[in-house]
Amino acid sequence: MKTLLVIGYVWPEPRSSAAGSRMLQLLEVFRQAGFRLVFGSPADHSPHAADLAALDIEAVSLTLNCSSFDDYIRTLQPDVVLFDRFMMEEQFGWRVDEHCPQALRILDSEDLHFLRHARHTELKQRLAAGESGLLELPAIKHLYSDMAIREVASILRCDLTLTISEYEMALLQSHFQVPASQLLYCPFMLPVSPSQTLPGFDERQHFVSIGNFRHEPNWDAVRYLKESLWPLIRQQLPAAELHVYGAYPPKKATDLHNPKQGFLVKGWAEDALEVVRSARVLLAPLRFGAGLKGKLVDAAQCGTPAVTTPIGAEGMYGDDAEPCALVADSPADFAAMAVQLYLDESLWQSLNHHSMGLVARRFAYPEHAACLQERLQTLLLAPEQHRQSLFFNAMLRHHSLKSTRYMAQWIEAKNRLKQQDILLPRN
Structure with missing residues (x-):
């Protein structure tokens, strides 16, 4: 049985947000595909989080900027690692690359954070200029931000990015030249219920x-x-x-x-x-x-x-x-x-x-689940062949992951020294 590790930004809360519901939809697709599922997160546990054990999913607490993750993933050796939002790929991607380079790396973008940020920036600027009554679609401005650089770099480093919106699929390809082979349209996946009687x-x-x-x-x-x-x-x-x-x-x-x-x-x-x-x-x-x-x-x-x-x-x-x-x-x-x-x-x-x-x-579950499972199987059969066609993937993993690695190791060393200082006896 193949193992899939999800590194979550938060523990999934289906009753709190659409993102939490979508994560459970993805986990169900992977479960039906026959994976052993492990979900890890550095976030604090929430009383509103889904009961992963009841869903036959192993839950693991992870620590940021800590080599304990190296030991863990070296032992686990997952076949697939899914990063929940690009921030988790930044934090843990280099460790995955170092200790299980053969693992297929998938990014679930949820939505494009840099697009939301650009539109928020545009709204604030227009409100500051005295414009009011803003409900129309804003012009595409502020796209090429530091956040866009980080998020697109994360997308390019991964073997596949699950994109929830067709608009965002087109944006990534037209404005940032992300290869179509690195993207999969994967919206909400919901059961198609029979006709039901609803209040009139x-x-x-x-x-x-x-x-x-x-x-x-x-x-x-x-x-x-x-x-x-x-x-x-x-x-x-x-x-x-x-x-x-x-x-x-x-x-x-x-x-x-x-x-x-x-x-x-x-x-x-x-x-x-x-x-x-x-x-x-x-x-x-x-x-x-x-x-x-x-x-x-x-x-x-x-x-x-x-x-x-x-x-x-x-x-x-x-x-x-x-x-x-x-x-x-x-x-x-x-x-x-x-x-x-x-x-x-x-x-x-x-x-x-x-x-x-x-x-x-x-948003029919059977249709989109089948597409995701099919793409997974194709990539797992020939991951290196897929990567050979992605030059930017190799280049960014070579360069940007090293800078992320050194920053994480510096933070870890700093935390270790701080802890030692706390433990030293005082005269």
């Missing part, structure tokens, strides 16, 4: 917003709802309520709770699908971000029509001729669409009908 228009009430508050685009969206969009909606629907859910709500978020304004910050949702299923309309006014938006996939699964922005819709709906959500690029349009969708049963029924087929059309 009259059985639902209220608007809903949901998203992990630790994810900056989600917090920005909630704040923007409170300050700019919800007042416009309440002018036309004075009895309307917006129920705001999300993991890890900070005090600055709970302070926005205001029953008189119908703005109800409810925090953690025991069952995210249930709260989305009971709402009539989901609001997702994302002004920056990248990747795919789990909240919109949840809305589609629940037959809950949504109003979002070009950023929210990016990569979600493909070439679908029929809309699954309304997309607004100004505050006035967003509010008008939200009110219309809340009141117009015919429009609501149309979006409800089309959204429920989105998973089967775009």
Whole structure:
């Protein structure tokens, strides 16, 4: 049995974020492919993390900048190592390369961090310049940042990168010349459920917003709802309520709770699908971000029509001729669409009908799982042949991993000296 080691940025929390759910989807694909699964992370354990032992996955705590990982991976000798986000490849990639160079190296990018960072930078600059009402797709600026250099270098060092969005696949190839052979489109992978009976228009009430508050685009969206969009909606629907859910709500978020304004910050949702299923309309006014938006996939699964922005819709709906959500690029349009969708049963029924087929059309587990398993098997049969065609892969592993290695070893030595100093007796 082949062994696959996942080095996680955090322990997967499927009830807290779409990233946590996606990681469990990937682990299930690998389990079905017959791998022995080991999940390690340097993050603190969380009470909200998935029970990996119950899923027959070994869990291992890892330490940053410590040679204990060298001993561990030298013994484990995994056939495949999956890095969860590029930061984990930076931290552990050189150690994997040194102690098990034959291992296939896969990067799960989640979303392109440098793209999200570039869009956030653009938004802040435009707001500082006095522009307001920003919901349209920002121009592609600030792409060539230090973060882009780091992330693209990580992508090039790996044998394969799982890319969650078709838009990001195209961006990596057109702007950064990443070979197509190093990329695999791997979006959310969801079971295609048989037709289910869901609450109808009259059985639902209220608007809903949901998203992990630790994810900056989600917090920005909630704040923007409170300050700019919800007042416009309440002018036309004075009895309307917006129920705001999300993991890890900070005090600055709970302070926005205001029953008189119908703005109800409810925090953690025991069952995210249930709260989305009971709402009539989901609001997702994302002004920056990248990747795919789990909240919109949840809305589609629940037959809950949504109003979002070009950023929210990016990569979600493909070439679908029929809309699954309304997309607004100004505050006035967003509010008008939200009110219309809340009141117009015919429009609501149309979006409800089309959204429920989105998973089967775009995110079906059997289709994307088979593609991933097939690519894995192909690479495992001839990894060196694959690498011989990737000159930048070899060049970056030769040069940049050495600098990362020396920095890590310097930090380790510094920590060791600090610890020794603590233990020395004082006169």
